[in-house]
Amino acid sequence: MNLFSEEKQHFILPNAELIYVPEFFNSQESDNYYRIIKDETNWQHDDITVFGKTYKQPRLTALFGETNQTYSYSNITMHPEAFTKDLLNIKSKVEKFSDETFNTLLINLYRDGSDSNGWHADNEKELGKNPIIASVSFGEERPFHFKHRTIKDERHKIILEHGSLLLMKGEMQHYWLHQIAKTKRHIQPRINLTFRRLVQV
Template sequence: MDLFSEEKTLLKLPNAEILYIENFYDSSTADHYFKILKETITWQQDDITIFGKTYKQPRLTALYANNEKPYSYSNITMTPHRFTTELLEIKSNIEAEINNQFTTVLLNLYRDGNDSNGWHADNEKELGENPIIASMSFGQTRPFHFKHRTLKEQRHKIDLNHGSLLVMRGEMQHHWLHQIAKTKKTIGERINLTFRTIQ
């Protein structure tokens, strides 16, 4: 089986462009990366404060980069580790596919259906005006929900499969919110890598 699949979907939406490649990596390659990332990444669980109450973030995270620039979101500031060999391989493959360079990757480990990521946009100022975010998924398929901030009829869902790549471009982070919702279903682990460029 080819490492890369030609199955590509390009969605042109109001104020956004989304590229989805369902089989960016074949199953065996995706299995390989899932196992290595699960075992070698320095995972952490930060506290997050919402409306004055502090909770454990409902997933594990990690930040890796080719520099020492921190990344802040939701009153959490993360300091990066240096890219591992496997992260550099994945980064290089994505960069070759979409012709864009990245400095940093934020990783999320969703351990089960209770782990989630609420409605948000990747609109932190250090990402620049119209950031390109490349989201690589390994493990359990989870639905990616996204909705327009003002056009209420613009609500969509994409199932992010094992080995799939989702790229968000254009003005999307200004006009859209996205989430990985909780589920009561019994499901397995998912590792998500979101590549970005810290200005």
């Protein structure tokens, strides 16, 4: 089920609240940020361990932060770099719109359709209770699938477009899973900026 039309949407689901803005950044801004981030980021290609098996993560990543606090998931520990001027500009606009503050940014580069992110939740202890995640997309659009952990009929999809913003709020990271699935279609790269707030644990 695709919940969203072409205009800004605010949707409340069981244990979750989402806001999707298709053209949060205009076409020129989006093209410029896509090029700068893709070319100037020090991308990592880490090993990931899932269900006891270790393999190369099917995407590239980078971490930026206001402090030196590390971020860990799936047996990967990332050390942040300082925010660049462009990333700070993006963060400022996201914070103004969302009325939230973020101190950490995890960026994913999906190089083609074989790069993906399997079913998961952003529920690490460092994110605290009911974290708010702000997701900005540049480049190729990709479907964002999400499903409730226990309510089987609650399965949805949003097409994350070039320059769009998705806010995930409420209890979503505890009650829902989400993914970016593989596709056999020949597609261009996508960059996904996920702003979050790390807390001391």
